[in-house]
Amino acid sequence: MTKTKYRSVFAPASSQQRSENFRDYWLFTQQHGGDLFEAEQDLSKKRATLEGFQSNPVRLNQPLANPQAFYRNYIELVDDPKSLDRMTLLLGALYKFARHEWVGIKAAWDVAPDMANCTTLEDKISRVHLAEEFCHVRLFDEMLKTCGLDHVAWVPLTPFKEKVYEQFPKLPGFVIDTPAFVTELMGVTFYCHLYQLFDEILVDEPAVRDRLKALLDEITIDEIAHVGQRRNFIGPVGIRIAKTLVKPLYTLFFKDIPEIGELMDVNKMIQDGLAFDFNQIPDYMIARSWIPSYCKI
Numbered sequence: 001m002t003k004t005k006y007r008s009v010f011a012p013a014s015s016q017q018r019s020e021n022f023r024d025y026w027l028f029t030q031q032h033g034g035d036l037f038e039a040e041q042d043l044s045k046k047r048a049t050l051e052g053f054q055s056n057p058v059r060l061n062q063p064l065a066n067p068q069a070f071y072r073n074y075i076e077l078v079d080d081p082k083s084l085d086r087m088t089l090l091l092g093a094l095y096k097f098a099r100h101e102w103v104g105i106k107a108a109w110d111v112a113p114d115m116a117n118c119t120t121l122e123d124k125i126s127r128v129h130l131a132e133e134f135c136h137v138r139l140f141d142e143m144l145k146t147c148g149l150d151h152v153a154w155v156p157l158t159p160f161k162e163k164v165y166e167q168f169p170k171l172p173g174f175v176i177d178t179p180a181f182v183t184e185l186m187g188v189t190f191y192c193h194l195y196q197l198f199d200e201i202l203v204d205e206p207a208v209r210d211r212l213k214a215l216l217d218e219i220t221i222d223e224i225a226h227v228g229q230r231r232n233f234i235g236p237v238g239i240r241i242a243k244t245l246v247k248p249l250y251t252l253f254f255k256d257i258p259e260i261g262e263l264m265d266v267n268k269m270i271q272d273g274l275a276f277d278f279n280q281i282p283d284y285m286i287a288r289s290w291i292p293s294y295c296k297i
């Protein structure tokens with residue numbers, strides 16, 4: 001735990017500060033992810049990290065009591081969530097959150113220029129950002145495998161939701177930037193709450209608990225940087241709008257995943273999103289992540 005070293009992520013920033021921070025983020029992201037493999041939507045350092053986990057697998061001592069409950073409900077919830085055990089709810093929540101992320105980034109990847117055709121620094125940053133998000137889906141898949149779920153398919157959402165995700169990245173930047181920032185913030189909030197659930201639910205499986213935490217840390221470290229980076233796209237009006245969007249966007253998104261409502265306190269997540277200022281993030285994560293200069297005291 002750190003002392004107060006950082007300001008709110010909603011703290012003001014001048015346009016000059018934001019240009020400087022884009023340049024700084026670009027230097028950070030290149031050393032953080034390594035080389036971009038455009039065709040594979042992958043990054044060299046992230047690939048090596050995942051391979052490190054895969055070549056040293058950890059599995060449950062006691063296999064899942066009822067994997068069929070997961071497979072029956074993971075694409076569409078068919079059972080009453082109150083009838084499901086906490087482990088099944090946890091894995092369902094994890095998959096469904098990651099699935100939304102996967103659908104969103106697939107749509108954005110197809111619309112965004114590839115690296116060879118990027119004309120601005122912001123375009124290049126966004127391309128690498130999307131590649132990192134694909135790496136997250138692979139890390140989530142590894143979490144599910146760690147729990148013995150080897151037959152998980154990554155399937156599209158309903159046609160209507162797929163359409164919404166397809167249209168979103170085609171909108172102009174001034175419309176997208178604010179909700180895109182709030183979405184990243186929601187990711188960090190969700191992952192911090194998920195981390196605590198690993199401790200609660202996996203008390204009897206310490207090796208798997210620690211592996212899931214290590215896999216999640218890789219994602220959260222990126223997402224903390226994404227929060228700062230997406231905040232950096234937003235001017236003084238947008239940042240005020242962003243604050244008003246936290247509650248409705250979190251509420252709408254989490255309502256779509258009933259498992260999250262069963263396991264987590266959505267109101268607390270909203271409060272955490274509004275209060276987010278990097279001070280609660282442990283030092284070992286901060287050391288590998290990125291924070292805008294105007295959020296540092």
Ligand SMILES: [Fe+2]
Nearest residue numbers: 101133136223
């Ligand atoms: Fe992500």
Ligand SMILES: [Fe+2]
Nearest residue numbers: 184187223226
């Ligand atoms: Fe992200």
